[in-house]
Amino acid sequence: MSQSRIRLERVTKRWDATTAVDGISFDVTPGQFVILLGPSGCGKSTTLRMIAGLEEASDGQIHIGERDVTRLPPGDRGLSMVFQSYALFPHLSVADNIVFGLRSRKVPKDEQRQRLAKVAGLVDLTDYLHRKPAQLSGGQRQRVALARSIISEHPICLMDEPLSNLDARLRSDMRREIKALQSRLNMTVIYVTHDQVEAMSMGDRVILMQHGKIVQDGTPDELYNRPASAFAASFIGSPAMNLLPLEAGKEGAVIVGEPHTPVAPLEAVGGQLGIRPEDIALSTTSTTGVPAMVVSDEYLGADTIAHVTVGNHNVRVRMSGKHALAGQPCRLYWARENAHLFAADGLRRDDLTPTPLPRSPHSIPRPPVVGSFQH
Amino acid sequence: MSFTNHRKMQLYGALLLLPAALLLTTFAYLPTVTTVINSLFLPGFRGAPTEFVGLENYQVLFDDPTFWQVARNNLLYALGTIPTSIALALGMALFVNGKLPGRGFVRMAYFTPTILPMIAAANIWMFFYAPQIGLFNSLLGALGIPGVNWLGDPSVALSSVIVMSVWKEAGFFMIFYLAALQSIPPELKEASDLEDTSRWSFFWRVTFPLLMPTTLFVLINSLINSVRVVDHLFILTKGGPNNATNLLLYYVYENAFSFFDRTTAATITVVILVVLAVVATLKFTILDRRTHYQ
Numbered sequence: 001m002s003q004s005r006i007r008l009e010r011v012t013k014r015w016d017a018t019t020a021v022d023g024i025s026f027d028v029t030p031g032q033f034v035i036l037l038g039p040s041g042c043g044k045s046t047t048l049r050m051i052a053g054l055e056e057a058s059d060g061q062i063h064i065g066e067r068d069v070t071r072l073p074p075g076d077r078g079l080s081m082v083f084q085s086y087a088l089f090p091h092l093s094v095a096d097n098i099v100f101g102l103r104s105r106k107v108p109k110d111e112q113r114q115r116l117a118k119v120a121g122l123v124d125l126t127d128y129l130h131r132k133p134a135q136l137s138g139g140q141r142q143r144v145a146l147a148r149s150i151i152s153e154h155p156i157c158l159m160d161e162p163l164s165n166l167d168a169r170l171r172s173d174m175r176r177e178i179k180a181l182q183s184r185l186n187m188t189v190i191y192v193t194h195d196q197v198e199a200m201s202m203g204d205r206v207i208l209m210q211h212g213k214i215v216q217d218g219t220p221d222e223l224y225n226r227p228a229s230a231f232a233a234s235f236i237g238s239p240a241m242n243l244l245p246l247e248a249g250k251e252g253a254v255i256v257g258e259p260h261t262p263v264a265p266l267e268a269v270g271g272q273l274g275i276r277p278e279d280i281a282l283s284t285t286s287t288t289g290v291p292a293m294v295v296s297d298e299y300l301g302a303d304t305i306a307h308v309t310v311g312n313h314n315v316r317v318r319m320s321g322k323h324a325l326a327g328q329p330c331r332l333y334w335a336r337e338n339a340h341l342f343a344a345d346g347l348r349r350d351d352l353t354p355t356p357l358p359r360s361p362h363s364i365p366r367p368p369v370v371g372s373f374q375h
Numbered sequence: 376m377s378f379t380n381h382r383k384m385q386l387y388g389a390l391l392l393l394p395a396a397l398l399l400t401t402f403a404y405l406p407t408v409t410t411v412i413n414s415l416f417l418p419g420f421r422g423a424p425t426e427f428v429g430l431e432n433y434q435v436l437f438d439d440p441t442f443w444q445v446a447r448n449n450l451l452y453a454l455g456t457i458p459t460s461i462a463l464a465l466g467m468a469l470f471v472n473g474k475l476p477g478r479g480f481v482r483m484a485y486f487t488p489t490i491l492p493m494i495a496a497a498n499i500w501m502f503f504y505a506p507q508i509g510l511f512n513s514l515l516g517a518l519g520i521p522g523v524n525w526l527g528d529p530s531v532a533l534s535s536v537i538v539m540s541v542w543k544e545a546g547f548f549m550i551f552y553l554a555a556l557q558s559i560p561p562e563l564k565e566a567s568d569l570e571d572t573s574r575w576s577f578f579w580r581v582t583f584p585l586l587m588p589t590t591l592f593v594l595i596n597s598l599i600n601s602v603r604v605v606d607h608l609f610i611l612t613k614g615g616p617n618n619a620t621n622l623l624l625y626y627v628y629e630n631a632f633s634f635f636d637r638t639t640a641a642t643i644t645v646v647i648l649v650v651l652a653v654v655a656t657l658k659f660t661i662l663d664r665r666t667h668y669q
């Protein structure tokens with residue numbers, strides 16, 4: 001399986017004035033499910049298309065297995081791709097769409113038929129083989145696109161936002177199906193998305209990009225628990241992590257506008273304190289913790305998001321269950337290990353530890369820790 | 376209540392159709408009907424009333440060897456122009472659809488013959504074809520090959536007319552192909568590149584089938600054009616020599632306005648209409664069913 005190892009070395013893509021991808025390097029081991037995550041325009045698709053050979057790298061090298069494929073045409077790289085628009089041939093039946101590549105590669109008819117039957121069963125399309133793409137639902141078209149890449153039996157599959165045209169419910173079903181197929185067929189997948197839920201739930205590894213560069217490369221756990229920068233912190237999690245600017249107070253750094261509670265050592269001044277909404281405990285009865293005022297609350301079913309002001313800042317707090325707290329003064333508490341410090345340039349600071357807050361005796365229950373970034 | 380509403384809507388629809396219906400009736404349906412009626416009568420001489428003769432005019436027409444020669448010319452003309460101009464149009468469209476430098480200019484160049492008025496184009500070709508000073512014969516002369524009487528030699532004249540028509544039409548059809556090519560999503564090419572599909576194979580398996588609606592449209596248009604030729608014959612050959620380049624509509628024109636034989640003109644017109652109707656019906660019933668429309 002070593003021919004499915006993918007290695008990028010300082011790969012760059014420039015168009016006249018814009019640098020879409022700026023010297024990125026990473027190494028994908030066989031069987032990994034890697035997510036390229038990032039906001040729109042950060043260069044995810046461009047990176048993927050350079051790996052596929054649909055776009056030529058301006059600089060750097062791409063290796064697949066032992067081969068340098070940087071200048072090879074797409075057909076010689078041994079990979080398949082699922083496009084966001086699916087790229088199905090509208091005039092061909094589902095069956096002909098799926099075996100299109102096998103015909104190009106002159107696979108014998110018998111074998112084509114066998115592989116088609118197998119793959120159609122795998123993606124549940126057996127009853128639709130004679131239809132045209134226009135006669136299928138969005139989810140079924142998605143499956144055809146998936147089948148077309150699976151049938152090629154290339155060890156590597158690239159996917160560019162394959163689920164973005166589907167509705168929310170279908171998307172979560174397809175997430176699980178794709179993940180199951182990938183581990184069953186032991187494919188190496190590079191999957192582009194700008195949806196952090198997809199990234200966290202599907203990826204073995206997430207590569208977060210911004211402005212053509214890699215911001216953080218790690219497991220979903222690492223991205224969630226130890227964001228490498230304020231950008232990574234705000235990109236992962238829903239609602240996003242609260243980022244509060246720090247200024248100098250009497251006994252240490254304090255949140256701007258809330259001078260009485262030191263939250264970090266003085267060295268953190270000028271940077272930001274980050275706390276996830278689900279890591280904050282809110283209490284209306286406690287007399288310790290950071291004083292705050294509830295402005296409004298948003299009831300979401302399983303939990304409630306309270307919008308509170310601390311100093312001059314809005315902070316989101318996530319509580320399980322239903323609470324009507326708007327207009328009430330309250331206190332906020334978080335455990336020291338859940339507070340993150342970021343320097344003025346946005347990078348994570350691990351040399352400092354946040355100041356512990358006095359423990360609050362009664363607080364409103366927080367949601368369980370697992371799965372907390374999913375809605 | 377809902378009944379009167381329904382009636383109102385129908386009236387509304389009918390009123391919206393009225394202007395188009397009026398124009399079509401005046402300039403298309405009425406003349407067609409009159410032509411059909413004319414073809415069934417013989418004009419009376421010296422003030423005598425016209426005489427109903429049924430299909431006798433058709434009998435006379437079908438016994439006329441000139442008609443058959445003209446019909447045969449027209450068939451050859453259609454066979455010579457239609458496939459060539461379509462193939463050329465497709466080739467040019469594929470060429471200028473790619474990433475070549477200065478493609479705007481090339482597209483323009485291909486399209487120029489179309490925007491030239493037919494009369495102007497025919498005059499240009501008169502110069503190309505002229506026996507002594509013409510461009511083609513000068514070129515041949517420079518190579519030491521004796522010149523050809525392009526428009527005067529009955530065995531060459533029809534081909535010369537065909538070449539000019541192809542030159543004039545291909546650019547026009549190219550525009551339709553170009554528009555159709557640009558509506559094919561580029562991902563289709565990328566998806567097939569990933570499977571190492573050759574250009575040739577991609578063309579026949581994807582591009583060509585997706586262009587089929589355009590091909591049909593262009594086919595019908597070129598067919599209609601091939602029986603609508605009057606103007607270039609008027610400039611180039613006047614149907615000669617010895618009817619070698621005479622085509623159906625020009626023959627109609629001659630009958631009506633040179634020989635003042637309105638009856639024969641009407642009869643030929645009806646024959647043309649019937650042939651075109653048959654072809655259009657075939658198109659709608661057979662080819663449409665096999666064509667993928669997006």
Ligand SMILES: Nc1ncnc2c1ncn2[C@@H]1O[C@H](COP(=O)(O)OP(=O)(O)OP(=O)(O)O)[C@@H](O)[C@H]1O
Binds near residue numbers: 020041042044
């Ligand atoms: N063909 C091109 N010519 C010039 N610039 C381009 C081209 N393709 C992409 N770009 C630019 O490169 C940058 C990265 O584009 P890319 O498509 O990789 O973004 P992306 O991360 O996939 O975004 P999205 O999530 O919106 O798909 C963008 O700024 C884009 O404008």
Ligand SMILES: [Mg+2]
Binds near residue numbers: 044045046160
């Ligand atoms: Mg993209």
